[in-house]
Structures are given as structure tokens and as C-alpha cells.
Amino acid sequence: MHLPLSVLGKYPYQLSAGQRQRVALAKALVLGPQVLIVDEPTAGIDATVRDAVIDLLAQLRSHEDFTAVIVSHDLSVLRRATDASLVLQGGRPIAYGPIEEVLADPTHPFVRGLADALKPPQRRRERRPQTAAN
Numbered sequence: 001m002h003l004p005l006s007v008l009g010k011y012p013y014q015l016s017a018g019q020r021q022r023v024a025l026a027k028a029l030v031l032g033p034q035v036l037i038v039d040e041p042t043a044g045i046d047a048t049v050r051d052a053v054i055d056l057l058a059q060l061r062s063h064e065d066f067t068a069v070i071v072s073h074d075l076s077v078l079r080r081a082t083d084a085s086l087v088l089q090g091g092r093p094i095a096y097g098p099i100e101e102v103l104a105d106p107t108h109p110f111v112r113g114l115a116d117a118l119k120p121p122q123r124r125r126e127r128r129p130q131t132a133a134n
Contacts, residue, residue: 001023001026001053001056002049003026007023016044017044020044021042021043021044022045022049022053034065035067035069036068036069037068037071038057038068038070038071039072040071040072040074041053041057041072041077042072042074042077054081057070058080058081061081078099079099082099085098085102087108087111087114095107095108095111
């Protein structure tokens with residue numbers, strides 16, 4: 001979990017939010033569970049360690065006897081650490097499948113809004129004044 005050994009001698013209140021998040025994830029994984037349920041697993045984790053946490057979750061999904069339920073709004077987590085995503089609106093399922101497929105062909109208006117929000121902004125094209133040819 002990329003934690004320094006000095007963490008072993010500290011109380012939880014002495015750790016940063018990201019360190020506490022990684023400790024919680026380590027505690028959840030230490031006994032080799034068959035099912036892991038995590039809510040925003042990269043919340044509070046700094047960018048230098050974030051990718052390692054996502055990679056760990058991605059590696060775990062390759063284990064046949066392991067299932068993870070990952071609740072996240074972070075598209076990079078969903079892309080790299082899940083096989084399928086379930087989109088909920090008001091607690092009700094509205095889309096299911098690989099995240100790229102869900103976003104590529106949204107059938108529900110809420111999912112269409114998500115897909116549109118994730119598109120890169122288009123540059124505004126300003127009209128250039130027309131110059132008269134001399």
C-alpha cells in the first residue's frame with residue numbers, strides 16, 4: 001500500500017486522510033477476502049500513490065475466487081479496476097456493462113448526460129471578420 005514503516009508506530013489521528021484510507025484498504029485485504037466492498041477507494045490518496053492502489057484493485061480482479069464491489073465516481077478507477085459497471089440513479093439501476101460500452105451507447109437520459117459531461121469541451125469557433133479583397 002506504499003506506506004512507510006514509520007506508520008506502524010503512529011496513532012490513526014496522526015496519519016493523513018490518504019494514509020488512513022490505505023491502512024483501511026490493507027486491513028480489508030490482509031485476510032484474503034473473497035468479496036471486497038469499497039466506497040471511493042482512492043479518496044484522499046495523493047496522486048503519487050493513487051495509481052498503485054488502482055493497479056492493486058485491477059490485479060485482484062484477475063483472481064478467480066475474488067469479487068470486488070467498487071463504488072466510485074472516478075472514471076479512471078472504473079476503467080482500470082472493473083470488468084462491469086452498474087450505473088444507479090436514485091438507487092435504481094439504469095445501465096450495466098463495461099463502462100466504455102455503457103458510455104458509448106447510452107440509452108437512459110441520465111447516462112447520456114454522464115457521457116456528454118465526460119466529453120472534452122469543444123473549442124468555440126469565433127467568426128473572423130471577413131476582409132474585402134483589394
